[in-house]
Amino acid sequence: MSVHKTEVIAPNFKKRLSGVTSTIVQLIPLQRREGLNIATMGPGLPADLPHLKWTAIFSFWSKPEKRNFRIWHARRNVEMIAGILMRDVLRMKLRLVFTSAAQRDHKPFTKWLIRRMNAVIATSSRSGSFLKVPHTVIMHGVDLERFHPPVDQDDEFASSGLAGKYAIGCFGRVRHQKGTDLFVDAMIKLLPDYPEWTAVITGRTTAEHQSFENDLKTRIAKAGLQDRILILGEVPDIRVWYRRLTLYVAPSRNEGFGLTPLEAMASKTAVVASNAGAYAEMIIEGKTGSVVPAGDGNRLREAIRPYLASPEVAQKHAEAALLNTQKYFPLQREATSIREVYEQVFAQK
Template sequence: MARVEVVAPNLKRRLSGVTSTIIQLVPLQAQTVGIATLGPGLPDSLPKMRWWQVFSLLKRPASGRKRIWHARRNTEMTAGLILKSIFRAPLKLVFTSAAQRDHRPFTKWLIRRMDAVIATSARSGGFLEASHTVVMHGIDLDQFHPPKDRGDEFAASGLPGKCAVGCFGRVRHQKGTDLFVDAMIALLPHYLDWTAVISGRVTTEQKDFGEELENRVAKAGLADRVVFLGEVADIKSWYRLVSLYVAPSRNEGFGLTPLEAMASQTAVVASDAGAYAEMIVPGVTGAVVAAGDGNALTEAIRPYLADPTLAEAHGANALAHVTERFPLQREADGVRAVYEQVWAQG
């Protein structure tokens, strides 16, 4: 703990976008700063501090600088504030916000007590009533990469047709899975070379929603061409197998899936939820439509199904765009710059 200058708490057991960010970012941060995670649901490969080591936060690390407590949720801001204000721990509090909505009064109160605030997009920053720095999420270009061999070709999937369009993530109304299904029901009868692939966890609360979508597909006679994979242990290869990725969310925090797809050399059609519109270059790497507009989503997908070479061209552009603008190292450097500003304040 004497060498730990940054603590990245993860005070939520269930996997979430925040958890994924910590899992990807911390190993890169650990190359240049002493950092440790705290909390459940994280892989053993990450540097961790144990709960009994929380008492170590009452002393400064060997560097003499105050430790940074980097929160990403209200619970973590609250915990950091308690440690700092009640237990007098020598901490600096940093908060990253991805939310794209007006914050509740309690959240605003917490944010005002942070030493620095990071917004993951310009849009999320627009909802902050506090000075902030925009540091967009990046993507691990080693984990998400273009096709490398025949195992990454569509033929390896064993699915019908010649190419596929994918929609990955939790199956639920918020994610717009129903909008994607409706688009496929409208389009696939006209484009026989294409198969649709849906992957994602269906929670108990969303079971009826998921079953209704499958029934809708079966009624349209497309059960063999709209494939529900369920939750896939490793989704990365599927990004390489599909020629087009669709992110139809009605609302989103940040939303990493378009970056994951583009890093895999896959064109993307997305809603303007989350930070999607700040990732995609319309007409170059994909298309962006208004969130919740099913007709617009269908018409944005249509040109790619009509001309697979368009998907191929935009996929190549997408890879170049992500490689330049969204490497994970760029995010790590941006976060480190905020840390340095905080430490410079004393």
């Protein structure tokens, strides 16, 4: 990518895959399709994304071809620090945008950094409530081409080869924070009463959380439900598993934003979720799913129960969830809204 044409830089100062990394990877191709000259900078990103080398920083003292300055779009503290250093100390021709997903009060240093941004984006109303500066709420969207309703036989749960007629799923990393244990406990109590249902858990378990997973397997075995509560680990394509579900459960105890309910709803699946992250802002209670207090296993179990008792309700809510997601949460809408913030910053003197 030519640094002289680049108008926006999306830095990624973390090599390990994260939600921020995923956001950058999904948004940049759409933003470029809209005609925005945006490039990434940093490790851990696909080679096919437009990318600037570290030496490009020396060109930030000069203006890009068609703008009076470049925008540095930070999503982490360390990226804000780098932007402030370049803009205010080195006097480079930059303006700074920060996206905040945090669902908590910021530490004093982070507040200091945020006050020095030219524009701030919050990924939900809840995250925006912790900001003490003017901001724009732009919720994450979902790629409706990648996550879509069932289209063929492989998308039917029967194609999985697992027992049961209906599937209930919980996807994501297997750990206490994600509430995987709350899901397992709910399934141990509910599934004996609903023999047509099978529970599926997918996601990576890192070494530090292996004992947590082992404990879940022990609980499942003691209940005699090894064939009906399955921990599959990482699967080659999570998208097909969303399409095979009748109900998706997101039981996180805490979350930054949390995309899995959107991915499920885009796949035409009803959702029961905790109120962690932005889940409560995605789900219409009693129409597309249900929301319960984070960490409350009893409330989670009782919110799931009506769907297991009446799969027809789950299917009705799935249809409404799909329409709501297509209308309000397409990834393109997120890209366009961010572009509008950029243009507001470019208009600043």
